[in-house]
Amino acid sequence: MTKNSNELLINNEQAMVCLGKLLAEASQGEGIIFLHGDLGAGKTTFCRGVLTAFGHKGAVKSPTYTLVEPYHVNGQTIYHFDLYRLGDPEELEFIGGRDYFDQKSLCLVEWPSKGKGALPQADMEITLNYNLPGRTALLYAVTDYGQQLVTATVAAYIQQQGD
Ligand code: ADP
Numbered sequence: 001m002t003k004n005s006n007e008l009l010i011n012n013e014q015a016m017v018c019l020g021k022l023l024a025e026a027s028q029g030e031g032i033i034f035l036h037g038d039l040g041a042g043k044t045t046f047c048r049g050v051l052t053a054f055g056h057k058g059a060v061k062s063p064t065y066t067l068v069e070p071y072h073v074n075g076q077t078i079y080h081f082d083l084y085r086l087g088d089p090e091e092l093e094f095i096g097g098r099d100y101f102d103q104k105s106l107c108l109v110e111w112p113s114k115g116k117g118a119l120p121q122a123d124m125e126i127t128l129n130y131n132l133p134g135r136t137a138l139l140y141a142v143t144d145y146g147q148q149l150v151t152a153t154v155a156a157y158i159q160q161q162g163d
């Protein structure tokens, strides 16, 4: 299967939340998603969209200091990582890094570059870029499952946003 990438225009915060929601709906509650992009690019906003779609109520903030925040909603487990402050990829071992990825869960990883070598392969990688006042999102499939996610998410997004 050919893996390809798709770039979407994400014009405002609400559209970023929508993208997360559509990924959640495509995901069957599992998979590993890497989120690339500078500070402020919208990674956490995207994660909020995912979590809200699963039924999480309340705030979502980057677990910058704890590195990972687990969410258990409606029988579903979602791990939200923010590895920005990870000094060394090996530190992931101390928080039990590997174990998170072995379970039937959805793992959202901000700053995966900081964990290079200590993280499993992603199913799909998303790169957010500034395109002021909005953003762009490049969705890239790594695995076959990731390709399903990209295809379904992009199709649903284009349908919803008419872009
Ligand atoms: P990151 O986690 O990448 O550092 P955040 O998700 O915290 O970024 O978002 C930073 C700011 O960007 C927030 O104020 C958010 O509302 C805004 N934002 C997110 N997505 C978009 C978008 N597509 N267009 C415009 N602003 C956005």
Ligand code: MG
Residues within 6 Å of the ligand: 043, 044, 062, 082, 110
């Ligand atoms: Mg963040």
